[in-house]
Amino acid sequence: MFDDVLTLKKLEIFLAFIKTGTLSEAAADLNMSTVSIHRAIHSLEEGLKCPLFRQEGRLLLPLPSARVLEERAEKIMADINEAVASTREAAGLFSSEFNLGALYSLTLNTVPRLIAGLKLRKGDLNIQLTLDSNAVLFNKLNNLQLDVILVSLEQQFNNPDYISLPLFSDDVLLAVPADSELASAEDVDLTSLKDETFVTLTQQFATHRDSLLAFDRAGFQPNIVMQVTDIFSLISMVSAGMGYAILPRRVESVFENKIKLIKLKGLEDIKQNISMVCLASRERDPRILSCIAECRTNDYL
Template sequence: MAIDEEITLKKLEVFLAFMRLGSLARVAEEQGQSTVSVHRALHSLEEGLRCPLFKREGRNLTALPTAYALAKHAQRAVGECEEGIRKVRELAGFDAGRMRIGSLYSLTLRCIPQLLIALKLRKPDLQVDLTLGSNEELLRSLADGRLDAVVIGVQQALEDKDLIAVPLFEDEVMLAAPLGSPYAGLARIDLQTMRDEKFITLGGGFVTADSFQHAFRQAGFVPETVMRVGDIFSLINLVSGGIGYSLLPGRVAEFSSRIQLIPLEARYVSHQRITLLLPRNRERDPNLLALAAECRMYGKHSPLR
């Protein structure tokens, strides 16, 4: 069934305002129109629907059951349209008062707080939603449009034509051991000497889990993994409690004074590249441009570069 040209979103907005306020004068005041214009909009809506919505009682209008039925659907239609307009304008970088950023748990001590403080100084009115998770979860949310940008670790430069990458710093992966372990005095550790040790690692999808697997592929054996955990804080606590060893990036050293990070021998060394990723089709978004600028500034002054 074709929609009559008399039925417009603007008229539906006026209609919903009348259903809410019940007065032509109050609707006119709210909408910035005359009462005549409001009355004309409601009358033309009835003409477009080809059925009455109101009963005239003197100078007043009383809603009929048809008006309540229309209001239910009109509310959804107007709401969906408003949401669509908001998303399109945000995608184009206009009127976007909120940004959704994703990051790793291990970046929440220094990197992410400093970036967010700098971003707020640059854009005081911008509201930021921060989501923490694994690389896999965050990249999926970025692809689905649930996040506007992510700051994550990657093992090697991403070759994705749909994403723009802004590097911040590189972080070396090391052995995480409890204080006073037999390896405490070593300048560098040979993983071959740890074949009989027990290890803890993060679950799949985390860049640190990828680093763990890479190092032991270089060592030529599969370590005995006694536990896999879902966040880096639990992993650090388990290592400090003597449950097992792990491989962790250098940036976590400040999370706990109860573990020691020992560099690996050169043949096992790998680095995580901490990188901002944002959609290429939004490279002109003013908020993302501001975030990228702060990431570049952070990269220039980071002690971990």
């Protein structure tokens, strides 16, 4: 069994000395004193219980034993570096894999543009996209399954465990079928629709939260006939006449032939604040730094 006489640091010093050939050059490479270099080599010989060099004047010349150790030590150091890289990659750090999470509605514009920008900045990234609700995305971020998430944050969001970067603020509007009598209205008082039916996303979604806030401000409990798990299904339900819904403005341009979005009178201050979020502990990951830089330099509305 080896004790602390034989260490990776001493092998690093040994290899530096073999490469440079002098104590002074090895010391300069490693930012150490020549005395420390000499002491480490002597300690290494003691630990191995065999000589590695012979003295010739002021020079230390390698013996065959030193050449054997050089070959094996280089392999050991390479294996250690590979082990560290593999361990970090398994933990999701410093690899070419980049796991991005986002809300379904952000795939209409924001996500494609962000991915294109990231590819220009860091072409070797292998980007994997996960679409889900606010709650699920935060859970996956905390479990290191995702590197960065694009989510809707409440106005007062402030948590030291996360780094958040605002991207844009989106209006929350009433969605009605394109052929509805309300489709031509400039705005609508949500209170006037208290006897109508509504469809919503499930409670994990930010849009569900915003819908409940709008109904609460309007002073009534809505008749919710269906809840769905993605915004595209919700739009289909509205288009088919299943009920009205509360939706963010960003879906309007793509689905204007199916639905119309109308301002909610008196509720214009209800907005979705879309932000990029990562764990504060992983902010220095080069992949995440690239994403932060991309988000800072572009308008993603």
